[in-house]
Amino acid sequence: MSSYRIVVVGCGSMANAWVKNVMEREHAEVVALVDIKAEFAQAMADRHGLTCAVFTDVAQAIKETGANLVLDITIPSSHFQVCTTALQHGCDVFGEKPMAATMAEAREIVDIAEQTGRSLSVMQNRRYDANIRALRGLIDAGTIGRVGYVGADFFLAPHFGGFRDAMESPLILDMAIHTFDQARLIIGADPVSVYCHEFNPPGSWYAGNASAICIYEMSDGSVFCYRGSWCAEGAPTTWEAAWRVTGEHGTAIWDGLGTPYAEIVAPGDQAGKFVRDHKRVEADVTWPGRSGHAGCLDEMFAALREGRRAETDCRDNIKSMAMVLGALESAKSGRKIDLRAYWR
Missing domain, CATH: 3.40.50.720 (NAD(P)-binding Rossmann-like Domain)
Known part of the structure; x- marks a missing residue:
């Protein structure tokens, strides 16, 4: 059986x-x-x-x-x-x-x-990647100190055809939840508020707004800035986005494809220096899990076996969903939206 x-x-x-x-x-x-x-x-x-x-x-x-x-x-x-x-x-x-x-x-x-x-x-499959786990590891280890800013750039030009081309807000509704959820994973914080400007730039083949800039205040006091477009021809980012996380001692970088790294203030006396010296710290890529959908399903089944909530359990994932729907409300109203009432 x-x-x-x-x-x-x-x-x-x-x-x-x-x-x-x-x-x-x-x-x-x-x-x-x-x-x-x-x-x-x-x-x-x-x-x-x-x-x-x-x-x-x-x-x-x-x-x-x-x-x-x-x-x-x-x-x-x-x-x-x-x-x-x-x-x-x-x-x-x-x-x-x-x-x-x-x-x-x-x-x-x-x-x-x-x-x-x-x-x-x-299914939040973009959490399940050895490199994003390594980026999170850099943050968790305190490599760059307390986080103040998180930036994600997502610029691609997929010509899907079909329903996405006719959607009112194709980027935010259909795709941005992945990047929003990744931000929560990377810094271990939840959304507090959002201001979003959504627009459809020249050359867009989408009926609805295919580009957006979102500014989130997070529960750890940091600010997460999302800049994205689904009609950005040339110089594409990866589907995992390009990340910059700035803390009190340095900055962590991940291009969405290779190994993340950090540049932090080098040890030693640097008093009086206009620009301080920095040293590079490579991320430790040791996460043993599988990538993408397989990795997410592995976690879901493991949670059932172990009698615990999965990492993407609805009681947690509702916070990522709040980032999407709150951004849309902000774009339509032109106001900053308090997200705590969305998911609490």
């Missing part, structure tokens, strides 16, 4: 990586596939050689298969219904970001998770 009897909800292309991953795990069995179109679920079963049942209703799939884990790989507007149904039927949930479409829905999901004793863990 498998430890995890899994129902996969949402059988679009994104679900393929999830299904392949769980099929490779011991003590995990896909017992049902669910989609609003049964033929999509059956196509997924055929693609992966699964003989499980297919359904169009989540509750029915759980009841008839005795499932205890649901993978929610649906569109964001469906997350609330799928997740709450699964939690109320005794299942834990692993879901795609964002955890819900609104803060009200997100808070209700957290409440239901508390009431049922079950959990929702959210």
Whole structure:
């Protein structure tokens, strides 16, 4: 008998990586596939050689298969219904970001998770990378001292076509949560307030605002500045963004691809120097985990086995979601938004 009897909800292309991953795990069995179109679920079963049942209703799939884990790989507007149904039927949930479409829905999901004793863990795959863990290690070790500023630059020009081109706020709604969540991981702090200016620059092929500058006050007293664009042709950053973290003793740098490093004030007497001497400190890249989706799923399954909350549990991830929806409210209102009421 498998430890995890899994129902996969949402059988679009994104679900393929999830299904392949769980099929490779011991003590995990896909017992049902669910989609609003049964033929999509059956196509997924055929693609992966699964003989499980297919359904169009989540509750029915759980009841008839005795499932205890649901993978929610649906569109964001469906997350609330799928997740709450699964939690109320005794299942834990692993879901795609964002955890819900609104803060009200997100808070209700957290409440239901508390009431049922079950959990929702959210796919934040960009946390799971040896280099970002090494950058966090530099900060945690006090290498640069107390953090005062965190900057992330995200400049790419993907020509997706399809729904993103028509979205009102494609960058912030569809992508920025990754970078916002990374910032929280790197410095170990939560958002307090945000001011956001969102715009659509010349040459953009998006109908909505594809660029933004966001300034966050964080709970450790630092300031996080996000500068991003999804229509920036030339000189692209990586999808992991380019990072600068400045502290009282120096600065940590990560280009989103290579090994992070810090430059700190060199030891010795430097009194009277207009520009002080610095020394370079290489980050220790020793994190043993897997990267991306696989690493995030490893953490989710480990949390279930160990009876603890996953790193991306909904009760934590709601703070990253607040950064997204708070930024949109600020952009629309032209005001700085207090985020503490969003997630507390």
